[in-house]
Amino acid sequence: MRLMIKFESQINNSYDSINKHTIQGFIYSLLKENTAFSNYHDFKGFKYFNFTNIFPVSDFNVGETKNLIISSPKQGFIRTLYESLKNKDFFYFGENKMEIKDIKTFQPKLTRRFITSTPIVLFENNRENRYYSIKTNDFSFFMDRIKENALKKYNAYQNDNYCFEGNIFDRFEFDREVAVRVKKADKMFIIIGTLWKNLEKFNMDDKRFYRFIMETGLGEKNSLGFGMLNVLRE
Secondary structure, three states, rough: EEEEEEEEEOOOEOEEEEEEHHHHHHHHHOHHHHHOOOOOOOOOOOOEEEEEEOOOOOOOOOOOEEEEEEEEOOHHHHHHHHHHHOOOOOEEOOOEEEEEEEEEEEEEOOEEEEOOOOOOOOOOOOOOEEEEEOOOOOHHHHHHHHHHHHHHHHHHHHOOOOOOOOOOOOOEEEEEEEEEEEEOOOEEEEEEEEEEEEEOOOHHHHHHHHHHHHHHHOOOOHEEEEEOOOEEOO
């Protein structure tokens, strides 16, 4: 399930004045308002939510509408965010005041083809905080790791031991590799990820699994807005 928020900035500001930690903090602030997810920030384990970049990607100007989409396989999570926002006229990204123009929940139709709207991030070495790069690592590592990671999240969510033979996707169309700067507590971090024009599964036997990854995202750091998937129309 997904939540779309349409909003307008009340001041002119640069696009990078709001980063992924700002958006994540905004989401957690909505959950703290006497909800069933009040302590979700402190929960250990997978958070099972994801979000897009703010779009369109351009500086914030007064009177210009921007959009943000938040997704989760937990419908209660999305409904909680909706309920927290529906009676508000404004919200804040840090110190940036935003006027709410519209909010709605929706469920995208599942198809066999996906496109990434934010980079897929995988650790090459978690202890050394080293990320996978398609420029220096085998593609087979990427295919194996995204399947392993997706099944681990799915089985933790379903309390199951689901598995399947073969690759998670049958067709991969690479777009580009990106380095994303993420600022936290006045420290700057570089996260490496890959964008894909098409991730396609020819025979989607278990639609529950693919709907799950569509709403949770692929790879690491989904609750920081990485690995977001959108469907491609048939």
